[in-house]
Amino acid sequence: MSAQADAATARARGSAVGRFVFRETLPYLAAVLGALVVAGLLLILIGADPLAALGTIFSASLGSLGGLGQTLNRATPLILGALAVAFAARAGLLNVGVDGQIYLGAICATGVGLLLTRDTPALVAVPLVLAAGFVGGALAVLPAAALRAYWGVNEIFVTVMLNFIFQYLAEYLATGPWNDPRSGEAISRPISFAAQLPILSSGLGAHVGILIALVIGAILAWILRRTLLGYSIRAVGDNSTAARVGGMAVGRVMLVALVVSGAVAGLAGGIEISGYYQRLILGLSPGFGYMAILLAVLGRHRPLGVVLAGVAFAVLLVGSDSLQRSVRLPQSAVLVFQALILLAVLLATSLRANRRLTVAGTPGSTP
Amino acid sequence: MNAPTSTVQTDSARSATPAVVMRGISKSFGDVRALVDVDFELRHEEVHALAGENGAGKTTLMNVLAGLYQPDAGEIRVDGRPVRIGSPRAAIELGIGMVHQHFELVAPFTAYENIVLGAEGGGWRNGRSGRRAEIARLMEHYGLSVDLDAQIRDLPIGVQQKIEILKAVSRGARVLILDEPTTHLTLQEVDRLFETVRQLVAGGLTVVLITHKLREIRGIGDRVTVMRRGRVAATVEGAGLTEERLVGLLMGTDGAATARTNTPGEPSLTLEALRAAANERRQDAGESLLRLEGVSARGSVGDLVLADCSLDLRPGEIVGVAGVAGNGQRDLGDVIAGIQPIVTGRLFVGGRDLTDATVRDRLLAGIAYIPEDRLREGILPHLSLGETLVLGPHHALFGTSVVFDERRVDALARAVIAEYDVAAPDEHVPAARLSGGNIQKVLIARAMLVLQQARVGVLVAMNPTRGLDIGATRSVHRRFEGLRERGDAVLLVSEDLDELRRLSDHIVVMYRGRIVGTFQRPAFDPYQIGALMTGMATGTDGGPPNETGGGTGGAETTRPGRDSR
Numbered sequence: 067m068s069a070q071a072d073a074a075t076a077r078a079r080g081s082a083v084g085r086f087v088f089r090e091t092l093p094y095l096a097a098v099l100g101a102l103v104v105a106g107l108l109l110i111l112i113g114a115d116p117l118a119a120l121g122t123i124f125s126a127s128l129g130s131l132g133g134l135g136q137t138l139n140r141a142t143p144l145i146l147g148a149l150a151v152a153f154a155a156r157a158g159l160l161n162v163g164v165d166g167q168i169y170l171g172a173i174c175a176t177g178v179g180l181l182l183t184r185d186t187p188a189l190v191a192v193p194l195v196l197a198a199g200f201v202g203g204a205l206a207v208l209p210a211a212a213l214r215a216y217w218g219v220n221e222i223f224v225t226v227m228l229n230f231i232f233q234y235l236a237e238y239l240a241t242g243p244w245n246d247p248r249s250g251e252a253i254s255r256p257i258s259f260a261a262q263l264p265i266l267s268s269g270l271g272a273h274v275g276i277l278i279a280l281v282i283g284a285i286l287a288w289i290l291r292r293t294l295l296g297y298s299i300r301a302v303g304d305n306s307t308a309a310r311v312g313g314m315a316v317g318r319v320m321l322v323a324l325v326v327s328g329a330v331a332g333l334a335g336g337i338e339i340s341g342y343y344q345r346l347i348l349g350l351s352p353g354f355g356y357m358a359i360l361l362a363v364l365g366r367h368r369p370l371g372v373v374l375a376g377v378a379f380a381v382l383l384v385g386s387d388s389l390q391r392s393v394r395l396p397q398s399a400v401l402v403f404q405a406l407i408l409l410a411v412l413l414a415t416s417l418r419a420n421r422r423l424t425v426a427g428t429p430g431s432t433p
Numbered sequence: 434m435n436a437p438t439s440t441v442q443t444d445s446a447r448s449a450t451p452a453v454v455m456r457g458i459s460k461s462f463g464d465v466r467a468l469v470d471v472d473f474e475l476r477h478e479e480v481h482a483l484a485g486e487n488g489a490g491k492t493t494l495m496n497v498l499a500g501l502y503q504p505d506a507g508e509i510r511v512d513g514r515p516v517r518i519g520s521p522r523a524a525i526e527l528g529i530g531m532v533h534q535h536f537e538l539v540a541p542f543t544a545y546e547n548i549v550l551g552a553e554g555g556g557w558r559n560g561r562s563g564r565r566a567e568i569a570r571l572m573e574h575y576g577l578s579v580d581l582d583a584q585i586r587d588l589p590i591g592v593q594q595k596i597e598i599l600k601a602v603s604r605g606a607r608v609l610i611l612d613e614p615t616t617h618l619t620l621q622e623v624d625r626l627f628e629t630v631r632q633l634v635a636g637g638l639t640v641v642l643i644t645h646k647l648r649e650i651r652g653i654g655d656r657v658t659v660m661r662r663g664r665v666a667a668t669v670e671g672a673g674l675t676e677e678r679l680v681g682l683l684m685g686t687d688g689a690a691t692a693r694t695n696t697p698g699e700p701s702l703t704l705e706a707l708r709a710a711a712n713e714r715r716q717d718a719g720e721s722l723l724r725l726e727g728v729s730a731r732g733s734v735g736d737l738v739l740a741d742c743s744l745d746l747r748p749g750e751i752v753g754v755a756g757v758a759g760n761g762q763r764d765l766g767d768v769i770a771g772i773q774p775i776v777t778g779r780l781f782v783g784g785r786d787l788t789d790a791t792v793r794d795r796l797l798a799g800i801a802y803i804p805e806d807r808l809r810e811g812i813l814p815h816l817s818l819g820e821t822l823v824l825g826p827h828h829a830l831f832g833t834s835v836v837f838d839e840r841r842v843d844a845l846a847r848a849v850i851a852e853y854d855v856a857a858p859d860e861h862v863p864a865a866r867l868s869g870g871n872i873q874k875v876l877i878a879r880a881m882l883v884l885q886q887a888r889v890g891v892l893v894a895m896n897p898t899r900g901l902d903i904g905a906t907r908s909v910h911r912r913f914e915g916l917r918e919r920g921d922a923v924l925l926v927s928e929d930l931d932e933l934r935r936l937s938d939h940i941v942v943m944y945r946g947r948i949v950g951t952f953q954r955p956a957f958d959p960y961q962i963g964a965l966m967t968g969m970a971t972g973t974d975g976g977p978p979n980e981t982g983g984g985t986g987g988a989e990t991t992r993p994g995r996d997s998r
Contacts, residue, residue, distance in 0.1 A: 294827070297837040301824055304813040311772060311802060311810045312824035313793035 123385030147358030163225025165355030171332025174202030179257025203332015263341035482654030487870030530606030753937030799887025819846030
């Protein structure tokens with residue numbers, strides 16, 4: 067037996083790298099390629115040059131410093147939102163309330179930013195505003211987390227409902243008490259200048275939010291992999307019944323996972339305020355919450371994968387936005403294009419998953 | 434020497450071509466070679482026992498025949514014709530039907546609806562009622578009588594099994610594969626199943642019985658094929674097959690495998706010695722390790738699933754719990770482990786009142802639990818073997834530390850893989866990839882970790898050897914004996930009466946959530962126990978369930994633990 071096992075292990079090690087590349091990346095590359103081909107055919111149908119369009123996507127999003135900065139700024143809330151979804155998902159929970167958490171995070175950040183005076187040192191003001199976003203996000207998810215942990219109420223319903231509440235709260239504040247009368251628009255007064263997020267480099271035009279997102283990603287990865295909390299979260303997410311038999315406080319673990327998830331999403335709201343808009347605006351989140359769910363799935367709920375997916379999607383968003391201007395594509399075509407790539411990658415993901423099931427599908431095991 | 438040969442000749446004269454021939458079948462799952470160049474032959478109208486340890490490839494081979502898996506290599510002939518069996522549907526068209534270990538019946542449907550389900554034909558309405566006569570004929574022909582209008586959920590496992598068999602036969606199965614059919618059956622039900630199998634064969638069917646239980650192999654197989662590690666070790670005639678020969682074939686007579694396993698006679702000698710030692714020790718260890726006082730619990734719909742149960746486990750004692758599945762044993766285990774709340778009554782461990790303690794506190798107090806449903810309650814399917822292993826022991830292992838020390842977990846897992854002979858490529862393999870027997874090894878190792886970390890320990894084991902092969906079962910039994918020697922207590926819930934009689938110091942019998950009888954070693958009369966299990970003896974005694982001995986000679990009327998209080 068042991069000789070056999072040794073041989074198997076040796077075989078596995080020998081080809082591990084090759085197999086990793088084959089199994090992990092090839093299906094995705096094939097999927098993206100397939101989507102590009104279909105998208106290209108669509109572009110030809112509507113009379114555009116597919117190769118030129120493809121070139122535009124990459125040149126607009128990565129080809130210039132300005133474009134790159136825009137991509138990084140766009141990637142920040144996507145990454146943080148997707149990290150939030152992925153973290154909750156590891157505990158077996160679906161946080162559909164990222165939008166609401168972004169809004170309450172932004173509201174709290176704006177509130178603090180409005181209170182701060184101009185001569186507050188930036189070293190105090192920026193962390194305060196970001197912390198407000200963080201706390202706001204946690205507060206936004208708290209009702210859903212508590213209901214889920216102690217009464218078993220499905221978190222999906224509660225987070226969706228809370229989205230409306232915080233979105234309309236933001237609307238009320240931006241049009242009512244915090245409204246900037248000089249603008250004539252539904253936006254709040256600007257936050258203190260001191261609370262503005264520093265710029266990464268002047269040419270790039272990107273704020274340091276992307277760095278914060280990466281650090282958060284690293285911290286979440288560390289929590290999941292190297293802490294007892296992370297072990298509990300993964301155990302509860304994988305099999306909550308077994309976790310309960312193993313003496314884990316399943317409800318409390320779910321509560322913590324959701325609150326951390328909400329806080330990370332709220333931080334995204336804080337960064338949007340402090341780094342980008344400097345005011346509370348309507349339409350602060352153009353559906354980041356739903357994109358975040360897709361990105362979390364694409365990144366297979368692992369922080370590194372989520373970061374990569376977030377950056378790739380930001381490239382696509384920024385690049386295809388410019389398609390409207392340069393290739394004169396209708397916006398709907400751009401959306402179709404984005405959806406195609408997502409569908410293809412999702413397909414590749416589920417095909418992989420199915421194959422794994424077949425491999426593990428001996429009668430004694432279940433998915 | 435002439436007699437067996439002549440039997441073979443008459444057999445082959447009766448039907449020249451075998452019903453099924455499989456030649457050179459190979460099948461791999463990733464790196465695991467599940468079947469290696471397997472030859473298998475089924476004659477018409479025989480009962481063919483397919484035996485082997487867990488993971489030997491029995492079920493995989495039959496899944497190939499039933500069209501669930503496609504072989505990587507090899508050919509299959511049915512009645513001499515080469516065939517390709519691409520799907521279960523193709524298999525049934527060739528007359529091959531399989532009854533899986535886990536039944537595939539729709540609980541709220543009637544027996545009849547289940548039998549015709551999926552075979553109603555194309556249209557909206559046809560087929561639903563038109564086949565009663567045909568099915569009644571089949572029932573008569575094969576001696577399979579069931580109430581066609583009863584709902585599945587009201588029927589005992591043994592009857593559900595008959596319905597599965599009827600389902601296969603009604604679709605034209607000529608070759609019937611039964612995968613571990615006796616796993617969930619009581620002794621009496623096994624006898625009835627074997628009767629059924631004989632009638633099926635008399636009616637012209639060929640039956641493959643996948644099993645690893647010695648008694649069943651020898652009891653019913655006309656021929657026996659033994660598999661070992663994906664290969665066929667031998668195909669032998671069932672008549673005159675000795676237990677020693679069979680064990681030798683199953684375990685492999687070559688190399689390391691035999692060095693590790695004791696000869697059949699040896700463990701029982703060790704057992705007696707251990708028992709004597711434990712008995713001596715128990716006389717001065719009067720204190721109880723685990724005590725239940727009048728414990729009751731409610732099920733999910735508020736019904737009383739556990740009524741006034743009292744138990745007393747002293748150090749170095751194994752108490753067996755006998756009962757037909759679903760009579761509260763599972764609730765008893767859940768209540769002790771803390772998964773289900775106690776409604777009335779109290780629970781003490783080593784003198785400490787743990788009635789309302791959390792699962793975590795109970796683990797830290799030394800209550801180890803081997804759950805009934807290994808996949809649902811036991812493992813973390815997608816996490817690593819090591820992470821499944823420390824689920825539970827992690828409370829004591831890491832204490833209040835924030836950091837989850839992966840290296841420590843991995844080292845522990847490597848040690849367990851070596852010590853428990855777990856067939857796993859490494860300690861990172863997802864638990865769901867392990868076979869059932871290997872999962873159980875991990876869960877037992879986990880329970881041992883909990884016990885090692887505590888001052889005193891109580892192991893609650895729910896059917897710990899169900900589905901395990903002989904080697905693994907023996908090693909589990911030896912571990913339990915080791916616990917007894919160490920002074921821990923074991924509550925062994927099992928549907929295998931032989932196992933209970935072999936290991937237990939006392940056996941309590943559960944029926945409808947109550948403890949209806951207690952038997953003291955050595956007076957373990959299987960028929961008296963069986964009568965109590967099926968509720969036949971309770972009425973005659975009339976007394977409070979807790980204190981009846983079921984009117985048996987060896988049973989005592991009251992539990993010593995209750996008197997001492």
